[in-house]
Amino acid sequence: MTFRQFAFNNVKRSFGRYAAYFFSSAFAVTVFFMYAAFIFHPDVVNGTIRPSVRRGMVSAEVIIFLFAIFFTFYSTSSFLKMRKKDFGLLTLLGITRSQLNKLIIVENTIIAILSIITGISFGALFTKIFLMMFSVILDLESPLSYYIDWKAIVLTAFLFFVLFETITVMTLVTIRSNKIIDLLKAAKQPKKPPFYSIWLSLLALACLAAGYYLAYSSDIIKMMKRVLPILGLVIIGTYFLYTQASIGLLRFYTKQKRSYYRGTNLVTAAELTYKLKDNARILSIVTILTAVTFTSTGVLANLYFGKKAETEARFPHAIALVAKNGLGQFEEKVQIINNLLQEENIHFTNHQAQLIRVYNPYKLNDHVMQNISLISVSDYNKFADLAHQPHISLPTNTAAYMYPTPDKGYEPIKGKNIALSIKNSNKIVQLKLNKPVYQPVLNPTTHVGYILIVHDHLFNEFKNLATKDTTQYYFGVSYKDWEDKKAVVQKLDDKIQKDKIIDYNTRLESFEIMREFFSLTFFIGFFISILFFLAADSILYLKLYNDLEQDLKQYLSLAKIGLTLKEMKQIAAKQVAILFFVPFAIATVHAGFAFKMLQNMVSGSVVKISVLVIVIFLVVQLIYYFFIRSLYIKKIAKVM
Template identity: 35%
Template sequence: MSFPQFAFNNIRRNGRAYIAFFLSSAFMVMIFFAYAMFIYHPFVEKLPIGKTTAAGMQVASIIVYVFAIFFVMYSISAFLKSRNKEFGILTILGAEPGQIRRLVILENMFIGCLSIVAGIGGGMLLSKLFLMLTTRFIGMEDLPFYFPVKAMLITVIAFLVLFFCISLFTLVFIGNKRALELLTGTSKPKKEPKASWVFSILGLAFLATGFIAIYGSLSNEGILIAAVTGIAGTYFFYSQLSVLAIRLLKRNRKRVWHGTRLLWISEMSYKIKDNARMLFMVTVVIAIASMSAVVILSLDQQNRQVFRDNPFPIRYNVYSASEEPNMAPVNEVLDAAGLQYQEAYLEYFRTSTDDGGISVMSLSDFNQFNTIQNKPTYTLTSHTGIFIDSRDVENSRNQEGFRAYAKGDQLTLDMNSGPVTLDIKYTEIEPEFNGLMYTSALVIVSDDEFKALAGQLDKDAVSGKYLYHIPSWGGSVPDRQSSEAMVSDRLAGMDEIIRNNSNNKDFSGFFTTRYADFENFRQTTALFTFLGIFIGLIFSISSASFLYFRLHTDLEADGKMVHSLSKMGLSFQEMKRSSTIQIAILFFFPILISIIETLVVVKPFLKEFGITEYSVPVLTVFGAFLLAQTFYFFIIRSRYISSLRKMMV
């Protein structure tokens, strides 16, 4: 038998241990290859957002590759530690350290090459489906299939280098131990897990510091402190706090010394201590993926809500109210589409008060705005006004910033002729004006007063907006074939022609449409969502792979314990219940911790975007992770219990 054959037979004999590592590696290769196939597609640059999508996939492929480095490094080093006994036997039979190192490199390269072949093969089989899903999900034109030679070469070279370099690096875990040390390394009796009170308190301090930092201020320094202390606190939570909690729990004999409870609680202290690093990695990986997904889905949810709340799907923003743009082409487009519409024109200017900048509008324009939306109209006398709070973040009204004026208050405008004081007669909250005029506050004055105030300003200081309300379009998000999408595209084309024609004197403003704003933002969030789905799948499968391998590594020791306990009367059902609880804790406890960490972190981030409702994104993300983890749990639990059953008397 040649040396390569011996290495290949070793892999085949240890197939049960290697299978999860192989599948996870192959899946990473497949996703990396799929991204590369899109990036180097010859037609990508011709698409409207093709370059942006390709850039996003480049970032995603780097994330996949960096994660693959850590995953392969951890997996191979863990494999080597679990094979001490095998290496000890080979040493007794005459194998030299150099031969064992060569054997390890050959085995790793065999698995690496198989993973690369399987990953690229799977990627080629699903390439057409991947390209179709990408374009449909993001809203791009379909891409034709091509043979991705460049993507293949980059994938093969990148992962061959990865497997070879990590194989060389992990040889340090073998060292030059003697045969006796290798033979007894994995079978030495374990000492009872101990936790340090100092490190436990330090872990709590780290977690508390991270919480305070993230809720204090979202500065770069605060985010960095929260990230570092949060990650460090999570590690100490598993390595110290959880072990300490189990030790304290075991002192309660009345509750613990009951049935198989003592068995699985005692075993969990060993398993959590032994697997602290692995549980920490799984928690951090899932938490990071979940935080990103919740933020992206929350932004997409807000984008849809903004679309539904916008009663004016077409707006023409006039630079200067002194100009009179020709709106006939817009009306012709709407008439040609057979649409009934209402048109409103608003004029306003910006000035300042003691509290900051504010916009000023005439009463007739405001009443026209309200009439279209079936809202009440108002009357005003001279030197009175209506104060409109247009801040779109509900909590911002309780923060420092522009003062929220109440009925009966006085508001002073800084004008060229001197201060003008208004008695506030009414107050309203209208977040719509925040998007229309990009202002946090608005005051409505009588028509005569507006003319007098505007007359003090330069002619270009007064701006205007043409607003179109189209009842038939409603507030539901349309598809690409809807009349709103087609009208929006046509108006965008008209706007682009005007902008690009330097000789055109009708360049008085620009169009904005509800659909275009929504679609541009949706494409961005769709891109991140699409990329995040595959990265999340990699993280999920890899975490299951970590857990599977750790359970397989402990199988021999657990089998000996179960064999001894079965002689003392342990039934199969009792063993099954105890093992199920232990596996469930290893699988679902990191999910629980990552849920808590995600909820703590995303709240202040989303608050900055004005998002206070994010329960649906949270439930969606963790429902997906929980579903995937439950699927892996039942598969691995079945195999693990089946193996233990064979070892019972």
């Protein structure tokens, strides 16, 4: 038998150990290859596809490869740890250090080559579907043809081969520093009795509670400052939850005599205490990876499927026309819009109103206070009808600030009172500020300042004092199925030009921009999220397989004291279920507060899509659990 044959037979005999790592690595190669095939596609290279899309795909490639570095390093280290006893026996039998290093490199090279070949093969097989999905999601006029450039194959094979080989060589250091006796005793190290601190347990709960509160109360402005503290608090809380609080919870359970001494619960709880303590770091990583998967997938899915509702909330009117002054130009453009919509047989509703530009005479250095526009409450309610928003009422001598977008957190006009005056007038009015209106009923525009809603009587007083320079005009139009009226909007774009006086915008234009961005991020993030989820489950599988030899010895001991095979299967099933679903449950809670933070930043409901995402991942987790449990129990049955 040659040295290479010996290495190949080792891989063949130990393929169960390599299975999760092999399939996860192959999937990473598959996803990377499909993205590379897109990047080198002729339509993308020649500029038929927008450059921003290609840049997004390149960014995804970088993320996938960085993740592959982490996962490969962890997996290779786990394999070497699993095989320390084998390496110790080989060293005892006379294998030299250089031969052992060569054996490890050859074995990992075999797995690397198989992963690369499998990944590229499946990538080539699914690239057609990948390109079709991409064409549909980005709504391309002509679908991308099936094409694989040789550069994609070379790039994928070269990068992943170098990655696998480099990390294998780096991890050889852990073997080189161990003596033979240490290698032989690697799996026999006695376990210390689990210890937990009540203070660290309380710290875990405090960190999680603080992180959840920050997420729950965040808006789009606060989120920018809080995202890193939230992530740090949740990671610390999760780690101490496993290392400390879980041990305390199991200790509390041992005092519940009625349940603790029922069936095999005593054995399950006793062994689980050690498993949770030993696997705390792994379970923390798995929980965070799973939570990141749930959060990213849920956020991207909500943004993608909720883009229409979000556009409608940010742009209440399908068409908006604004003029700083110049009523003649404004009415001319309004007539163009009305005539075109009538020619196209589109049933529409519209309303136009006058706005008055005012300022705060006591805050001349405040930009916001010098750029305020007033709208009467009657006109506000008419525009609210067009936008399908509720009416408001205002008492005399009060005003309410209307947010330009539905994003809470940024409130430039606040306080209890405000003073208003109009240019070239000595009139100063003191008003009490009511609660702001968070949902705008006018499309955002640079031609109109910060909008205050005031009582009709007060608005008319300022209107009588207004000049041409302090008068603004707004015209809004609404109609159904606005997203399908591309031809109409194109005709309006050709007839109405923006300038320093006239501003014109359509909901469809913003929707197209939003759809392109959300579609691309969803498409890119979806496959990366799946990769993260598979990696999390693969880490659990590796840990279970790494502990299998020691677990089998314990089950043999249990068999000697009278436990039946059925009872041992029950114990094994419970332990595997807890290791699989406790991280899943905690990750779901983490993601739930992340979804609440998202809900604070978008207009539509995120509940339905978020629940659907969790349910889909739960189904995948159940399938993976039953598969792993079956393999685990079969191993136990073989030695009984």
